[in-house]
Amino acid sequence: MSKRSTILRTGISGFLLTALAALWLWYPQYRAGRPALAPAQLPDGPFVALTFDDGPRASTTSVLLDELSRRGVHATFFVIGENVAGNEDLLLRMEREGHQIGLHTFHHRSLAQVNGADFYAEVDKLRESLSELLGREDFMLRPPFGMITPANRARAGAPIILWSVDPEDWSDTDSDRQTALILDNITDGGIILLHDIYPSSVETALRVVDELMAQGYRFVTVEELFALRGVTPENGTEYRRLPPAEE
Numbered sequence: 001m002s003k004r005s006t007i008l009r010t011g012i013s014g015f016l017l018t019a020l021a022a023l024w025l026w027y028p029q030y031r032a033g034r035p036a037l038a039p040a041q042l043p044d045g046p047f048v049a050l051t052f053d054d055g056p057r058a059s060t061t062s063v064l065l066d067e068l069s070r071r072g073v074h075a076t077f078f079v080i081g082e083n084v085a086g087n088e089d090l091l092l093r094m095e096r097e098g099h100q101i102g103l104h105t106f107h108h109r110s111l112a113q114v115n116g117a118d119f120y121a122e123v124d125k126l127r128e129s130l131s132e133l134l135g136r137e138d139f140m141l142r143p144p145f146g147m148i149t150p151a152n153r154a155r156a157g158a159p160i161i162l163w164s165v166d167p168e169d170w171s172d173t174d175s176d177r178q179t180a181l182i183l184d185n186i187t188d189g190g191i192i193l194l195h196d197i198y199p200s201s202v203e204t205a206l207r208v209v210d211e212l213m214a215q216g217y218r219f220v221t222v223e224e225l226f227a228l229r230g231v232t233p234e235n236g237t238e239y240r241r242l243p244p245a246e247e
């Protein structure tokens with residue numbers, strides 16, 4: 001063995017011994033200083049939930065899913081029953097990629113104007129068809145136009161998710177205007193309403209994601225937002241946003 005390799009071996013052994021000693025000193029402190037599930041361990045906000053109504057629509061929703069996936073962003077999709085048939089793959093993809101799927105009635109009928117059997121046909125039938133596809137039935141509800149009677153609220157069998165920021169993206173294709181409106185009005189715990197059936201809305205969504213992520217916002221599903229804020233969603237209760245506890 002050469003003198004040089006002996007020096008090298010001694011150096012490496014010394015280094016390993018020092019590293020082991022450091023680990024031995026540090027590890028108990030590391031364990032002691034790490035209480036299980038302390039609130040401080042929750043990821044820092046601010047948080048925001050992107051929600052999309054009226055889809056899925058193959059041409060626009062698939063582009064949106066591609067771009068959200070590239071950014072590691074999860075969103076919530078309140079779908080229409082009429083759009084389920086033929087788009088099963090898209091819905092399964094949403095589920096697989098960590099997005100949340102919710103109810104937006106079967107035919108986009110106002111829940112301020114239906115009762116009884118019609119409510120069943122609009123909400124329960126959609127829940128059944130999604131359950132068949134996805135194997136679960138805990139879907140949240142977004143009533144079309146954000147309107148629902150107290151009687152239908154009691155029938156919902158789901159938390160009712162409204163929104164805190166609405167750029168009325170159905171009213172034009174002006175992504176500059178829509179993006180500015182959202183950025184001007186967003187707050188921690190906000191819920192953004194968009195529609196994944198318009199190319200301009202998809203563009204707006206991605207611009208908002210890029211800008212708010214650069215500002216430190218994290219995008220989560222509505223379910224995740226409830227969990228992060230320590231709020232248990234109640235069936236029949238309306239929610240517009242989930243602000244931080246100290247607010």
Ligand SMILES: [Zn+2]
Nearest residue numbers: 053054144145
């Ligand atoms: Zn709608």
